[in-house]
Amino acid sequence: MFLAIHQDRQWRYIVPSPGAGPIVFLQKAEMKYRIFVPKFYQHILALVFAVYEINNNPKILPNLTLGFHILDNYSEAKMTYHTTLDLLFKSHRFVPNYQCGSKKNVLGVIGGLGLETSMYMADVLGLYKIPQISYGSFESTMNDEIYFPPFYRMVPNEGLQYVGIVQLLLHFRWKWVGLITMDDQSGDHFLQTLEPMLSKNGICSAFTERAATKKNVDIRAETAQILYKNSSVLESEASAIVVHGETSTIIWLAIIIWLRSLSDFEYTERSSAGKVWITTAQIDFTFTSIQTSSDIEMFHGALSFTIHSSELTGFQTFLQTVKPPWTNEDGFFKNFWEEEFDCSFPSSRKSAENNELCSGEESLESVPATFFEMSMTGHSYSIYSIVYAMAYALHFMHINDKRTQEPMNVEPWQLHSFLHWISFNNTAGDEIALNDHGELAGGFDVRNLVTFPNNSYVKDKVGRLDPQAPPGKELIIHEDRITWHKRLTHVPPFSVCNDKCKPGYSRKKKEGEKFCCYDCAPCPEGKITDQEDMEYCVTCPEDHYSHSSQDQCIPKTQNYLSFAEPLGIVLVFLALFSSVITALVLAIFVKHWDTPIVKANNRNFTYILLVSILICFLCSLLFIGQPKQVTCFLRQTAFGIIFSVAVSSVLAKTVTVIAAFMASKPENIFRKWMGRRMTYSIAISCCLVQVGICTLWLSYSPPFPDMDKHSLSREIIMQCNEGSVTMFYSVLGYMGFLATVSFIVAFLARKLPDGFNEAKFITFSMLVFCSVWLSFVPSYLSTKGKYMVAMEIFSILSSSIGLLCCIFFPKCYIIILKPELNSRECQQNQIYNQCPTLPLHPMETEKY
Known part of the structure; x- marks a missing residue:
């Protein structure tokens, strides 16, 4: 068997062997331009290294030697088809489908790195069911087994990268990003797939640029022509720029910036400051020989999705054994070595132009990583794994079929069943397995580019893209491991169309611009934004209110009339003080119960009125404090019934005055039935009506504790819900009706003879009572919270004080300070302006 490397249709032999064996084919598809990219030479060395390990491993393909061919298509579709057919059928003369005397037995093909190359190769290889395993990462249309049945890829699905890009942008909150891709089918697929995903996640593209893919042109001349047409790349303020395509895309971008810097020396520094380049797995950071003066530093801090290695x-x-002696065995080696060390070999065309000859002592370890990496790249690692996958497939097939003794008897299509289920651990300990779509069942690494002044760099692993993770959590990023560009003013940088909206503001779309460009509008009352750059203001919970800066929700305080606050203390003091005064008046009247002024107008009603006024003062205390079930149940009903008793007593006393005057006339009809029964029946019947209303209220819809969260913006009103508002106003209305009747009756009796003119005081007390409660209704409806309760307490106290002062204080004045006027002699003489006006009950008057 033999191992051969083919370049420019010349054959160089490495290890001669007596037998013919299986051949592995590497399609050199990366060389898009007539510029040799020496960094790709590692792919060849990875292939050689893998074959070398397998051939020296007695556990894999024992007694068999693995060989390979390497050919180039020069980025031409015509050359791809011709080279593929040439590999399969050429002997002495190229005749398709004719293989007479050829010792080549092609069982598998590696290639290519690009989509178009792989498609062209698959067109031919699919006809003969020859397995093709690619090491390039491109769109998932190649998974369609109808069109590409023999196609496999030693890389994960390209669609996973799009998910990773979106999640990376969301992780760093980059919403304004630039997109650069190739001007080809792969670039179209990239934009058609990624842009809807960006829009769905609230991310806009600041610009979209297509890198030229013209072949066989001088890249400097082409770039110079399109330099000023790509001002969006050069001048955009987007901090995050996603670069998709192939390695030539980075070369294209670097040359654009380099050429621009020739006319603007500060441009490179200005353009790279604040930029984070995000590259896909197909891209490698490499320079060509014409870019030796370029500075890789402008890509410092770039984040790259790479094939795991x-x-x-x-x-x-x-790699350290790679020395000039390889020139006799490897047709690629001369170009590689001359490009790397800028020297020439004696037999090279370059020797005539360069006096410096290659000494052979040059070391690859001294070459910057932009031109050659000593550590294995992702693509080289894929090639290494592909060779092992092919070898294991042949090995397993040979073990399972003992009759297959000669490699020449193996047909390519027989490998498919083994490649579909291939699974093994390579020498690095990584599991290599293909999924149902013929892709590597794994994820991508996220690496951070750290550059050095000598144009070298390292790529530190800072994250992982795991397809087995739950949706939305495929990306694992270690932000603390990332080295950002040293010129960044903020890390991670901002990448938005405009400044972020501060907390308290929300986005407001700008007309005619992309949705990522917006103004910042302050949140309305009751709504907040507690984070930067929020799209909508959020309404605070019912028990919270918005801060004045609209950036946080503050818990509302409870609003009720407390015993501990100044207003509550004043009202409690006033109620207790008035109660004490009422109790003293009652004590005075009880002590002087047998005097004429006490007996006047039925002293029993006087006692009832004083007791009811005392209870009215005390029932006002039910309105102070946090509402409870009991206090809410008793507040309005107790107040309504007690006040009805008081007003009914006043009405009864007024009717007594009128009846006594009418009964004093001879032969008056009132004299026959006038007595205590009538006055008691008036008082009791008036009270029973109010009791009936309150009983119906409590049985139908009683008051209960409630919270009003909406009336006040910053407080929760702790209140007693009246249950039935109709019944509440019925209680107040009936009480007002009694007061009005008492006022009218007393007003009509105000001009009775002096001996019966207590009606004047009752008239004035009812006038005060009605005035207080008429002003209460609008005041009650116009206030909220504790002030509404305080208004009702004030009305209760003021109306009760009005009754007490207007009716009883004049009598107390006579009893305490003018006792000589409170005598029977004075009463009998009826001395004008000396004795008080004492309207007496008719029955009591007769006793005198």
Whole structure:
């Protein structure tokens, strides 16, 4: 068997062997331009290293030697088809479908890195069911087994990268991003897939640029022509720029910035400051020979999705053995070595232009990573795994079929069943397995580019894209491991169309611009934003209110009339003080119960009126404090019934005055039935009506404790819900009706003879009573919370004090300070302006 590398249709032999064996084919698809990219030479070395390990491993394909060919298509579709057919059928003369005397037995093909190359190869290889395993990461349309039945990929699904890009942008809150991709089918698919995903997640594209893919042109001339057409790339303020495509895209971008810097020396520094480049797995950071003066530093801090790779034992040692003696065995080596070390070999065309000859002592370890990496890249790692996958598939097939003794008897289509279920651990310990779509069952690494002054760099692993993670959590990023660009003023940088809205403000769309560009509008009352750049203001919970800056919700305080606050203390003091005064008046009247002024107008009603006034003062205390079930149940009903008793007593006393005057006339009809029964029946019947209303209220819809969260913006009103508002106003209305009747009756009796003119005091007390409660209704309806309760307490106290002062204080004045006027002699003489006006009950008057 033999191992051969093919370039420019010349064959160089490495290890001669007596037998013919299986051949592995590497399509060199990366060389898009007529510029040699020396960094890709590692792909070849990874292939050689894998074949070398397998051929020296007695546990894999024992007694068999693995060989390979390497060919180039020069980025031409015509050359891709021709080279593929040439590999399969050429012997002495190229005749498609004719393989006479050829010792090549192609069982599997590696390639290519690009989508178009793989499609062209699959068109031919699919006809012959020859397995093709690619190491390139491109869109998932290649999973369609109808069109590409023999196609496999040693890379994860490309769609996973789009998910990772979106999650990376969301992680750092980058909402204004630039997009750069190739001007080809792959670029179209990238934009058609990613842009809807960005819009769905609230991310806008600041610009979209398509890198040229013209072949066989001088890249500097082409870039110079499109330099000023790509001002969006050069001048955009977007901090995050997603770059998709192939390695030539980075070369294109670097040259644009380099050429611009020739006319603007500060441009490179200005353009790279604040930029974070996000690249996909197909891209590698590499320079060509024409870019030796360029500075990789402008890509410092870039974040790259890369194919997972691990360091292989012995690979760097193997790279150190790569020396000029390889020139007799490897047709790629001369170009690679001359490009890397800027020297020439004696037989090279370059020697005539360069006096410096290659000494052979040059070391790859001294080459910057932009031109050659000593650590294995993701694509090289994929090639390494592909070779092992092919070898294991052949090995398992040979073990399972003992009759297959000669490799020449193996047909390519027989490998498919083994490749579909291939699963093994490579020498680095990583599991290699293909899923149902013929793709590597794994994820991507996220690496951070850290550059050095000598144009070298390292790529630190800072995250992982795991397809097995729950939806929305595929990306794992370690932000503390990221090294950002040193010129960034803020890390991570902002990448938004405009400044973020501060807490307390929300986005307001700008007309005619993308939705990521907006103004900041302050949140209305009751709504807040507690984070930067929120799209909508959030309404505070019912038991919270918005801060004046609209950036936080503050718990509302409870609003009720407390015993501990000044207003509550004043009202309690006033109620207790008035109660004490009423009790003293009652004590005075009880002590002087047998005097004429006490007996006047039925002293029993006087006692009832004083007791009811005393209870009215005390029932006002039910309105103070946090509402409870009991206090809410008793507040209005107790107040309504007690006041009805008081007003009914006043009415009874007024009717007594009128009846006594009418009964004093001879032969008056009132004289026959006038007595205590009538006055008691008036008082009792008036009270029973109010009791009936309150009983119906409590049985139908009683008051209960309630919270009003909406009337006041910053407080929760702790109140007693009246239950039935109709019944509440019925109680007040009936009480007002009694007061009005008492006022009218007393007003009509105000001009009775002096001996019966107590009606004047009753008239004035009812006038005060009615005035207080008429003013209460609008005041009660116009206030909220504790002030509404305080208004009702004030009305109760003021109306009760009006009754007490207007009716009883004049009598107390006579009893205490003018006792000589409170005598029977004075009463009998009826001395004008000396004796008080004492309207007496008719029956009591007769006793005198």
